[in-house]
Amino acid sequence: MPAARNTHRAPRHAPLGSSSGRSDDEIISLSSDDGFLLGRQKPKKSGKKKTKPPPDAEIVEISDDDDDAPVQPISRTQQMQRQIDQLRQENIRLKHDSARTAKELGLVRAQLVTAEKGKAKAAIDSDMDEYLSCEICTSRLWTPCLLPDCGHTFCKSCLFDWFNQTYNQHLASNPQYQPQRAHAELPANVKAILRTIAPGQLALVQQLLDLYGLPAPKYTCPSCRREAKTRPTEVYGFKKLIHVIAESNGEKEPAKAAPSLHGTRSRRGMPAAQPEDAWAKFFPA
Structure with a gap:
């Protein structure tokens, strides 16, 4: 026959201010034939009452994980749409700025061309005037x-x-x-005749030729x-x-x-x- 276990109820000291009756803090120890096993006494509760945690239904968890937020895909789509709208507006603004910059650049180029023409004109007047003018009348060499x-x-x-x-x-x-006579040359037959003239008469002929050709x-x-x-x-x-x-x-x-x-x-x-x-x-x- 197996040994019977005796139930031993340890004496309990009720805390001050506690109500009479059975308390939940009773310690029950079980013993075998070898002796009594004394159970450990639980630490005494402090006088301050513990605050019970809120029920599970009131706990709200915030997580960045997409799997825990089923509404995240809709929110992400809206965010991407907002970004697209912002980029579209930024693109329009940049186009306006580019057109304005191109217009200003055109004005600057026109002013630069005008300034360069003025410089070129001044350079021509100062450096090339001597080469483009006549040395006698100091006017332009039109011809x-x-x-x-x-x-x-x-x-x-x-x-x-x-x-x-x-x-x-x-x-x-x-x-x-007379210019025509001065630049005229004697015909070949006349030159041949001069070679046949006697030396005494040649001097007279030469004087006549000098008068003819001044x-x-x-x-x-x-x-x-x-x-x-x-x-x-x-x-x-x-x-x-x-x-x-x-x-x-x-x-x-x-x-x-x-x-x-x-x-x-x-x-x-x-x-x-x-x-x-x-x-x-x-x-x-």
């Missing part, structure tokens, strides 16, 4: 003519007047001078005074360049007067226009 013997260039009217002055002075000293005027360059033996040449490329530069500065070629064989200047001071072959008078063909 530049080059002297092949020395390379100097003058305007056609000034060079014509310069040669014409020399021509008139020579004609005053030699009234019988010396021609000696034309020179207005700048270096080198003799000009070849008729001047009009430089058409340089002429076109001068016209382009002068017109860009607002200059225009003065009107020409009626053609004159004497090359005199008009009453207004403008050079008179020369005939088509202005140099035939000085350099006969």
Whole structure:
């Protein structure tokens, strides 16, 4: 027969102020035949009553995990839509700013071009005026003519007047001078006849020839005074360049007067226009 277990009820000391009756703090110890086992006495409760936790239904948990928030996909979609709207508005604003910046840049470029034109005009007037002007009249070389013997260039009217002055002075000293005779050469048969003339009569013939062919005027360059033996040449490329530069500065070629064989200047001071072959008078063909 198994040993019977005796139930031992330990004495209980009721705390002060507690009500009579059976308390939940009773300690029941079970013992076997080997002896009594004393149960551990629970610590005494403090006089302060513990606050019971709220029921589970009132606990609200906040978590960032998408799995714990079933409404998160809807919220995320709305957030992305708001971001798209913000980006669309930002794009519109940037387009307006870009258009305004492009307009301002165009104005700055226009001002820069105007300033560069002003600088170019000032540079032309200061640096190239000497090369674009005639050394005699200091006006624009509207019709530049080059002297092949020395390379100097003058305007056609000034060079014509310069040669014409020399021509008139020579004609005053030699009234019988004729350009065609002065530059004419003796025919070959006449030269052959001169070789057959006796030496005594040849001197007389030479005097007659000297009277027939008077010396021609000696034309020179207005700048270096080198003799000009070849008729001047009009430089058409340089002429076109001068016209382009002068017109860009607002200059225009003065009107020409009626053609004159004497090359005199008009009453207004403008050079008179020369005939088509202005140099035939000085350099006969």
